[in-house]
Amino acid sequence: xxxxxxxxxxxxxxxxxxxxxxxxxxxxxxxxxxxxxxxxxxxxxxxxxxxxxxxxxxxxxxxxxxxxxxxxxxxxxxxxxxxxxxxxxxxxxxxxxxxxxxxxxxxxxxxxxxxxxxxxxxxxxxxxxxxxxxxxxxxxxxxxxxxxxxxxxxxxxxxxxxxxxxxxxxxxxxxxxxxxxxxxxxxxxxxxxxxxxxxxxxxxxxxxxxxxxxxxxxxxxxxxxxxxxxxxxxxxxxxxxxxxxxxxxxxxxxxxxxxxxxxxxxxxxxxxxxxxxxxxxxxxxxxxxxxxxxxxxxxxxxxxxxxxxxxxxxxxxxxxxxxxxxxxxxxxxxxxxxxxxxxxxxxxxxxxxxxxxxxxxxxxxxxxxxxxxxxxxx
Amino acid sequence: xxxxxxxxxxxxxxxxxxxxxxxxxxxxxxxxxxxxxxxxxxxxxxxxxxxxxxxxxxxxxxxxxxxxxxxxxxxxxxxxxxxxxxxxxxxxxxxxxxxxxxxxxxxxxxxxxxxxxxxxxxxxxxxxxxxxxxxxxxxxxxxxxxxxxxxxxxxxxxxxxxxxxxxxxxxxxxxxxxxxxxxxxxxxxxxxxxxxxxxxxxxxxxxxxxxxxxxxxxxxxxxxxxxxxxxxxxxxxxxxxxxxxxxxxxxxxxxxxxxxxxxxxxxxxxxxxxxx
Amino acid sequence: xxxxxxxxxxxxxxxxxxxxxxxxxxxxxxxxxxxxxxxxxxxxxxxxxxxxxxxxxxxxxxxxxxxxxxxxxxxxxxxxxxxxxxxxxxxxxxxxxxxxxxxxxxxxxxxxxxxxxxxxxxxxxxxxxxxxxxxxxxxxxxxxxxxxxxxxxxxxxxxxxxxxxxxxxxxxxxxxxxxxxxxxxxxxxxxxxxxxx
Numbered sequence: 001x002x003x004x005x006x007x008x009x010x011x012x013x014x015x016x017x018x019x020x021x022x023x024x025x026x027x028x029x030x031x032x033x034x035x036x037x038x039x040x041x042x043x044x045x046x047x048x049x050x051x052x053x054x055x056x057x058x059x060x061x062x063x064x065x066x067x068x069x070x071x072x073x074x075x076x077x078x079x080x081x082x083x084x085x086x087x088x089x090x091x092x093x094x095x096x097x098x099x100x101x102x103x104x105x106x107x108x109x110x111x112x113x114x115x116x117x118x119x120x121x122x123x124x125x126x127x128x129x130x131x132x133x134x135x136x137x138x139x140x141x142x143x144x145x146x147x148x149x150x151x152x153x154x155x156x157x158x159x160x161x162x163x164x165x166x167x168x169x170x171x172x173x174x175x176x177x178x179x180x181x182x183x184x185x186x187x188x189x190x191x192x193x194x195x196x197x198x199x200x201x202x203x204x205x206x207x208x209x210x211x212x213x214x215x216x217x218x219x220x221x222x223x224x225x226x227x228x229x230x231x232x233x234x235x236x237x238x239x240x241x242x243x244x245x246x247x248x249x250x251x252x253x254x255x256x257x258x259x260x261x262x263x264x265x266x267x268x269x270x271x272x273x274x275x276x277x278x279x280x281x282x283x284x285x286x287x288x289x290x291x292x293x294x295x296x297x298x299x300x301x302x303x304x305x306x307x308x309x310x311x312x313x314x315x316x317x318x319x320x321x322x323x324x325x326x327x328x329x330x331x332x333x334x335x336x337x338x339x340x341x342x343x344x345x346x347x348x349x350x351x352x353x354x355x356x357x358x359x360x361x362x363x364x365x366x367x368x369x370x371x372x373x374x375x376x377x378x
Numbered sequence: 379x380x381x382x383x384x385x386x387x388x389x390x391x392x393x394x395x396x397x398x399x400x401x402x403x404x405x406x407x408x409x410x411x412x413x414x415x416x417x418x419x420x421x422x423x424x425x426x427x428x429x430x431x432x433x434x435x436x437x438x439x440x441x442x443x444x445x446x447x448x449x450x451x452x453x454x455x456x457x458x459x460x461x462x463x464x465x466x467x468x469x470x471x472x473x474x475x476x477x478x479x480x481x482x483x484x485x486x487x488x489x490x491x492x493x494x495x496x497x498x499x500x501x502x503x504x505x506x507x508x509x510x511x512x513x514x515x516x517x518x519x520x521x522x523x524x525x526x527x528x529x530x531x532x533x534x535x536x537x538x539x540x541x542x543x544x545x546x547x548x549x550x551x552x553x554x555x556x557x558x559x560x561x562x563x564x565x566x567x568x569x570x571x572x573x574x575x576x577x578x579x580x581x582x583x584x585x586x587x588x589x590x591x592x593x594x595x596x597x598x599x600x601x602x603x604x605x606x607x608x609x610x611x612x613x614x615x616x617x618x619x620x621x622x623x624x625x626x627x628x629x630x631x632x633x634x635x636x637x638x639x640x641x642x643x644x645x646x647x648x649x650x651x652x653x654x
Numbered sequence: 655x656x657x658x659x660x661x662x663x664x665x666x667x668x669x670x671x672x673x674x675x676x677x678x679x680x681x682x683x684x685x686x687x688x689x690x691x692x693x694x695x696x697x698x699x700x701x702x703x704x705x706x707x708x709x710x711x712x713x714x715x716x717x718x719x720x721x722x723x724x725x726x727x728x729x730x731x732x733x734x735x736x737x738x739x740x741x742x743x744x745x746x747x748x749x750x751x752x753x754x755x756x757x758x759x760x761x762x763x764x765x766x767x768x769x770x771x772x773x774x775x776x777x778x779x780x781x782x783x784x785x786x787x788x789x790x791x792x793x794x795x796x797x798x799x800x801x802x803x804x805x806x807x808x809x810x811x812x813x814x815x816x817x818x819x820x821x822x823x824x825x826x827x828x829x830x831x832x833x834x835x836x837x838x839x840x841x842x843x844x845x846x847x848x849x850x851x
Contacts, residue, residue, distance in 0.1 A: 070462025
């Protein structure tokens with residue numbers, strides 16, 4: 001590539017995700033073509049070989065997800081990218097990554113569903129699937145991107161969180177963000193904070209692969225590093241062996257949740273704009289937060305005290321930040337390109353504030369005018 | 379078994395936690411595990427350099443018993459995880475063990491594509507012609523006319539010949555053995571593991587509990603006798619007619635070809651990209 | 655009114671006319687070589703050829719919130735169906751640039767109608783560069799990017815063996831536009847523009 005970081009570049013959202021992943025140290029990609037995510041695979045196939053990384057196009061998304069888990073177990077940071085139909089196929093193996101605590105990043109570039117839906121039109125219909133798509137109680141981190149710069153920074157963040165908490169991180173993009181080209185200046189690699197998983201500091205014979213500690217995140221040994229151990233999707237004891245003992249099962253599930261709860265302050269990322277004196281607020285995420293931002297600015301220019309809370313982290317749901325907005329504002333609007341998914345989470349905070357939905361499911365981007373008009377009518 | 383054989387086995391088994399195993403008395407899985415250990419010992423591979431990955435089912439429990447880097451994946455997906463491991467760390471020797479339902483029903487797509495890509499993995503497929511762990515439902519290798527818990531009136535589907543399927547799909551090394559021919563199996567596994575490229579070793583094995591019981595072969599010995607009678611060496615089979623081979627199957631090496639494997643090809647891609 | 659200099663453009667045509675490529679080249683010229691903030695988006699059907707194709711560019715000296723067109727300052731229409739379909743967000747003070755080769759009904763008098771495809775075919779011997787001919791004209795009409803910036807962007811985005819042809823196309827389009835008297839276009843009668851979201 002002729003372009004260097006630090007230079008002004010015109011990049012698509014999907015390209016910026018690739019740049020973010022590579023900057024975070026990702027050196028393995030496995031996936032299956034699907035609109036509107038394919039550019040990520042295409043760019044990875046171009047870039048990885050020169051970095052001694054590996055790209056492989058698998059036979060389906062199930063295989064893509066399996067392969068990135070395998071690569072991560074072998075110690076290499078791994079990415080896959082897909083859209084709704086492929087994301088549905090990935091769910092079982094995504095659950096494996098949760099249970100076996102394998103760091104990896106999955107990008108879902110959302111398009112209209114259900115089923116094949118509208119393959120080239122944007123939507124935000126996979127939010128709850130990202131949280132609860134795989135079966136069973138499980139912890140997971142879900143981040144949402146809204147601009148090309150976000151695509152870079154949030155993907156770096158996604159890898160960092162995946163490595164730090166040994167959890168799959170899902171990055172939700174959408175067709176708008178994916179294909180929007182913007183001028184960006186990417187930071188120099190030296191200026192990017194990169195977090196790697198912690199390798200065991202004890203000799204192999206002392207290593208207990210799933211031993212609890214204060215963080216709830218066990219050290220992770222790569223396959224072939226001399227720390228032979230067993231990895232399974234069955235509920236396992238601290239040594240990684242299957243167990244059905246109630247006290248071991250309970251401790252295992254609770255630790256999976258505790259490790260994320262411990263990190264709430266760091267994991268729950270939000271962005272507040274003009275919230276200081278806001279009386280009404282918009283809570284938005286993904287591309288829609290750009291429309292919301294413009295609507296809020298317009299409202300301000302007309303003397304309305306409006307503010308925006310943009311959710312970068314969707315799950316674990318940033319309850320604290322949302323609660324602050326609900327306490328401060330008399331009315332809150334939640335615009336989404338779905339029938340109302342995050343609004344339920346906002347309502348679960350359960351304060352007296354009036355929470356209003358604004359939904360669009362026709363494959364079209366919610367416009368600033370729509371949000372502005374809705375704000376005026378509130 | 380001789381003392382020597384036992385001590386070899388003990389060198390590789392996990393002794394700290396995981397016994398007794400989950401398999402029925404007389405199950406063929408133990409024979410395959412013993413054979414695998416002897417093959418690995420013969421090849422002189424170190425435990426740290428070995429990965430054993432499995433899917434779901436009775437065969438899926440095998441990795442937990444051996445002292446390698448072990449991985450028990452999701453149903454049918456062992457080869458996908460193994461592909462990731464091998465590509466990320468090519469120095470590792472990666473072996474998968476799967477059942478017939480695991481490898482050729484739910485994982486059938488992964489199986490043919492791993493063969494087509496010629497990924498340097500070894501796939502051991504224990505073919506007991508039934509879903510054992512879940513209670514004897516018919517699998518893609520249950521013979522036509524056999525009985526299973528979901529084929530109460532007889533199986534009307536036709537069986538996949540797994541080894542032949544692997545040959546067609548492009549595997550570098552393909553062999554079939556049985557748990558009766560254990561000594562031969564040691565050799566087939568050793569050759570498969572040593573082979574660069576995708577190796578498939580199909581092992582005909584007995585599930586007297588779920589398959590035999592429903593098909594007039596109630597005990598391991600009857601099933602062993604069945605394998606002994608029906609197995610025909612590749613050389614002998616070549617001289618037999620289709621009628622003679624009707625309910626028989628070949629054992630031995632079906633394919634052994636030298637061609638570049640995926641990682642060798644990919645390394646060339648890397649060099650090309652790095653010179654660019 | 656919000657105080658900002660947001661300039662919005664839409665390019666419309668059919669799949670295969672190079673609509674998106676033209677938009678990407680413009681975005682690069684404005685964003686990389688002229689220092690604007692740029693958002694370039696597109697919408698398209700699942701087919702690779704045929705069907706309607708639309709690309710949009712928003713440029714501003716400030717950071718851009720909403721990335722799509724709200725009201726078009728400039729609309730490039732490469733054929734009649736695209737003109738009809740995408741004219742809806744045209745600002746009263748906007749300018750329409752249309753390919754006379756494939757457009758016969760022009761819904762505004764603030765229009766510059768030039769035969770881009772005919773120019774490409776007859777002067778350059780290759781219809782495929784009609785998009786770049788049009789881009790040359792767009793560059794002159796909008797006044798936001800210099801020809802030199804467009805040249806650099808063209809060179810970066812088209813295969814090397816076609817660079818020379820495309821640069822000639824760019825110049826041919828710019829030249830055709832320069833021969834028109836833009837100041838002769840009927841002015842928009844300004845009123846208190848109430849809402850611009």
